[in-house]
Each structure stands twice: as structure tokens, then as C-alpha cells.
Amino acid sequence: MMNVATTTTDPQAARIEFRNVCLAFGDKVVLNGVNFRVHSGEMKVVLGQSGSGKSTILRLLLGLLKPNSGEILINGEEVTQFDEEALNHVRQKMSIVFQEGALFDSLSVYENIAYRPRELGWSEEKIDAHVQRVLSFARLGELADSFPDALSGGTRRLVAIARAMVDNPEIILFDEPTVGLDPPTAHRLCEAAVRLRDLEEVTSMFVTHRLADVRYLASHYAVKQADGAVELLEENDRLCLTNTKFLMLNEGKIVFDGTDEQLWNSDDRYLRAFTHEDTGD
Numbered sequence: 001m002m003n004v005a006t007t008t009t010d011p012q013a014a015r016i017e018f019r020n021v022c023l024a025f026g027d028k029v030v031l032n033g034v035n036f037r038v039h040s041g042e043m044k045v046v047l048g049q050s051g052s053g054k055s056t057i058l059r060l061l062l063g064l065l066k067p068n069s070g071e072i073l074i075n076g077e078e079v080t081q082f083d084e085e086a087l088n089h090v091r092q093k094m095s096i097v098f099q100e101g102a103l104f105d106s107l108s109v110y111e112n113i114a115y116r117p118r119e120l121g122w123s124e125e126k127i128d129a130h131v132q133r134v135l136s137f138a139r140l141g142e143l144a145d146s147f148p149d150a151l152s153g154g155t156r157r158l159v160a161i162a163r164a165m166v167d168n169p170e171i172i173l174f175d176e177p178t179v180g181l182d183p184p185t186a187h188r189l190c191e192a193a194v195r196l197r198d199l200e201e202v203t204s205m206f207v208t209h210r211l212a213d214v215r216y217l218a219s220h221y222a223v224k225q226a227d228g229a230v231e232l233l234e235e236n237d238r239l240c241l242t243n244t245k246f247l248m249l250n251e252g253k254i255v256f257d258g259t260d261e262q263l264w265n266s267d268d269r270y271l272r273a274f275t276h277e278d279t280g281d
């Protein structure tokens with residue numbers, strides 16, 4: 001007899017929700033009543049000046065920090081009161097990609113990616129299938145036996161993405177993954193994030209202050225052709241990406257939460273200073 005698993009996931013349900021989250025370090029208020037939701041399969045691009053609390057939001061999600069007040073829901077579960085064991089369970093559904101990928105220099109690309117599956121006690125066969133899958137996703141196949149030292153900064157970050165997705169997390173957090181990369185490499189990295197969003201149905205938060213990232217993430221989408229090839233296409237004026245939204249933080253508050261169209265057309269001076277900045281890249 002066959003067992004049919006039925007899921008009752010509400011596609012409209014928020015995967016991530018902050019409710020009135022406040023956090024101060026001493027008398028420095030970093031988040032002052034932050035509210036937002038990220039829906040299943042959605043990418044939330046998080047903008048804001050350095051020091052505005054972007055990484056703090058990601059650390060709160062991972063349970064590395066606790067808010068002073070407010071609620072944080074992941075898949076509808078309020079996690080701020082969770083103990084370490086319950087948090088570890090939540091963390092298993094999430095991965096983070098930092099600016100500095102923090103790869104192990106003594107391990108090959110393959111072994112870096114296989115690290116977490118080994119910790120989870122997967123069989124060699126299962127590990128290999130998943131490592132090969134993500135190597136191919138990140139187009140790193142030929143580099144499996146290379147060591148991180150021999151790779152460019154951009155390639156190391158692609159390895160970090162491959163590592164982050166190896167156990168099929170539901171949520172991937174990107175903390176300024178394009179900082180310091182040359183434009184073509186930053187572009188490749190954004191492409192990988194778009195493929196994760198559109199083809200792997202990963203829910204993500206993508207922190208950046210690079211306007212070129214915002215433009216790319218807001219306008220490109222990935223589709224799989226009948227022959228399996230992946231194409232990245234640019235939306236035209238008849239199409240609007242519904243799975244990508246933007247948040248802007250300033251002085252502890254969310255000053256913008258909406259679509260890219262609303263972002264580009266906003267009259268708000270603070271937003272315009274960002275959207276009309278000419279970064280030259």
C-alpha cells in the first residue's frame with residue numbers, strides 16, 4: 001500500500017514574520033518596532049545604511065540574539081522563547097551566506113559542501129547525490145577538488161551558496177553576499193539567488209546596499225526549459241515579479257515595505273537618495 005503524504009501548507013502563510021520587534025544594545029536602540037512578513041517562496045531584499053540593523057535581523061532569525069520585546073515567527077511558530085534544542089530544530093530549516101563565506105581552508109570544495117551532511121549523519125551515497133546537485137547548480141563542477149585558497153572571492157561565495165543549499169533549507173539568508181565583488185561576479189551571485197527563488201522555491205532574505213543587485217533581483221526571473229536548461233529572462237512592462245519584495249530600514253524602523261515599482265516611484269527623500277544614487281557599477 002502506498003502512503004500519500006498530504007501537506008496542508010497555506011501558500012499565503014508567512015514563512016517569516018516579525019511583530020513589533022524591539023532590540024537595544026545598552027542604550028543604543030537598533031530595532032524599534034519592526035514588523036514585516038516574508039511569504040513562502042518570496043525573496044525579501046533588505047536595504048539600509050551600514051549600522052541600520054540588517055544583520056541584526058538575520059541574527060534574530062537564527063536565534064543568535066533575542067529581542068527585548070516583540071515576536072518572531074518562523075513557519076507560524078513563535079521562536080523567541082525557544083530553548084537551544086528547539087532553536088536547533090528551527091535552524092535546520094535555515095542557512096546563511098555571509099560576505100566572507102567562512103569556508104574551511106583545509107577542506108576541498110567538495111568536502112566543504114559535504115561538511116554539514118556529514119554532521120547530520122547522511123549516508124555517503126546521499127551526501128554525494130546532494131553535493132553533486134548543488135555543485136552543478138552553482139556551476140562549480142570542475143572545482144570540486146580545488147581548495148578555497150585557490151579560488152577567487154566570488155567563487156568562494158558561490159561555494160558558500162552551494163554549501164548553504166545542500167540540505168534543501170526552506171529559508172536562505174544572504175548577508176551582503178556581493179560586497180567587494182566585481183560586477184560580473186556579483187551578477188553571477190544574484191543569478192544564483194534568483195534561480196533558488198524561482199526554481200527551488202526557497203524563501204530568502206537578501207541584504208544588500210548595491211543598487212545593481214536591487215535592479216537585477218527586481219527584474220530577472222529563472223525558467224527551466226523542456227530540455228532542462230535554465231534561462232534567466234528579464235521581465236518586460238507587461239510583467240511584474242510578484243515573488244520579490246523590498247524592505248528599507250532607517251533608524252530602527254522599516255521606512256519602506258513594498259514592490260520594486262513602489263520603490264522606484266517613491267517620493268520619500270530617504271528612499272530617493274538610494275534609488276537615484278549613481279554608483280557607477
Ligand SMILES: Nc1ncnc2c1ncn2[C@@H]1O[C@H](COP(=O)(O)OP(=O)(O)O)[C@@H](O)[C@H]1O
Binds near residue numbers: 025
Ligand atoms: N553585539 C553587539 N553589541 C553592541 N552593539 C551591536 C552589536 N551588534 C550590533 N551592534 C550595533 O547595532 C547596530 C546594527 O548593527 P548591524 O545589524 O550589524 O547593522 P547592518 O548589518 O545594517 O550594517 C550597529 O550600530 C552595531 O554597531
Ligand SMILES: [Mg+2]
Binds near residue numbers: 056175
Ligand atoms: Mg551587516
